[in-house]
Amino acid sequence: MASHGDKKVALVTGANRGIGLETARQLGKEGITVVVAARSLAAANETAERLKAEGLDVFPVKLDVTSAEDRAAAAKAVSERYGKLDILINNAGVGAEDGMFAGKTIETTERELQKVFGTNVFAVVAVTREFLPLLKKSSAGRIVNLSSILGSLTLHADPKSPIASIKTFAYDASKTALNAFTIHLAAELKGTNIKVNSAHPGWVKTDMGTEKAPMEVVDGAKTSVQLALLGGDGPSGRFIHLGQELPW
Numbered sequence: 001m002a003s004h005g006d007k008k009v010a011l012v013t014g015a016n017r018g019i020g021l022e023t024a025r026q027l028g029k030e031g032i033t034v035v036v037a038a039r040s041l042a043a044a045n046e047t048a049e050r051l052k053a054e055g056l057d058v059f060p061v062k063l064d065v066t067s068a069e070d071r072a073a074a075a076k077a078v079s080e081r082y083g084k085l086d087i088l089i090n091n092a093g094v095g096a097e098d099g100m101f102a103g104k105t106i107e108t109t110e111r112e113l114q115k116v117f118g119t120n121v122f123a124v125v126a127v128t129r130e131f132l133p134l135l136k137k138s139s140a141g142r143i144v145n146l147s148s149i150l151g152s153l154t155l156h157a158d159p160k161s162p163i164a165s166i167k168t169f170a171y172d173a174s175k176t177a178l179n180a181f182t183i184h185l186a187a188e189l190k191g192t193n194i195k196v197n198s199a200h201p202g203w204v205k206t207d208m209g210t211e212k213a214p215m216e217v218v219d220g221a222k223t224s225v226q227l228a229l230l231g232g233d234g235p236s237g238r239f240i241h242l243g244q245e246l247p248w
């Protein structure tokens, strides 16, 4: 098995655009080797070339997070090349079918629920399961789940909260379920070197966040990067935006 010594290795899903691309870039600038995972090999290769041209140490892998075959092949490739994984950023995600602000809860179709939960929840659990043996080989494993403030039940239940009017059921509930995964896995891994946290990136200018979003992507990646680089005394099992805790 290959050994990558002390140099940290991170894997970012959905690294070809948006917050994932910027997270890969910022981790690379920290001197971390970044496995850029994208749904197609062409997108992964293109992203890797782009980041290599910026002087970063990157390695492309094809990883449609919903594909068991891709997940197994990606973990095998990382294992053979590096023998471990220090940071897993579960960034890939999909939004609501009709945009983020148009949802009618009772009209949410089963097809949409399957699709959104398939990517935002089931695939995250499966990707994490696949890479956990490699994370256990790290002296300081970090798992970052890209959640959203829209997954906060506390804020949705408060009619006065800033998100109270944004009720996009399939997406919101998928991030609530993802937060449950964060809490459960963090509890299971308590006492190990692995920390698991949920990140709310902010409302960020990406294809999903749209041009209306107030945050630039460079800032939108910061929460993921901070949680990826947490020291041994950092939190685990928390829901965080730019260093601030959010209510579940």
Ligand SMILES: NC(=O)c1ccc[n+]([C@@H]2O[C@H](COP(=O)([O-])OP(=O)(O)OC[C@H]3O[C@@H](n4cnc5c(N)ncnc54)[C@H](OP(=O)(O)O)[C@@H]3O)[C@@H](O)[C@H]2O)c1
Pocket (backbone or CB within 6 Å): 013, 014, 015, 016, 017, 018, 019, 020, 038, 039, 040, 043, 063, 064, 065, 066, 090, 091, 092, 093, 094, 095, 119, 146, 147, 148, 149, 200, 201, 202, 203, 204, 205, 206, 207, 208, 209, 210, 213
């Ligand atoms: N932007 C915001 O304001 C905001 C706010 C809160 C939370 N978030 C969360 O932050 C994360 C990143 O969002 P973003 O704004 O950067 O979204 P984005 O611009 O829409 O990019 C989504 C990324 O996920 C990838 N992806 C989707 N399904 C995939 C699959 N089955 N396999 C592999 N990759 C897949 C996409 O790949 P393709 O190019 O192949 O489609 C793309 O790289 C998401 O989890 C999102 O829910 C975003």
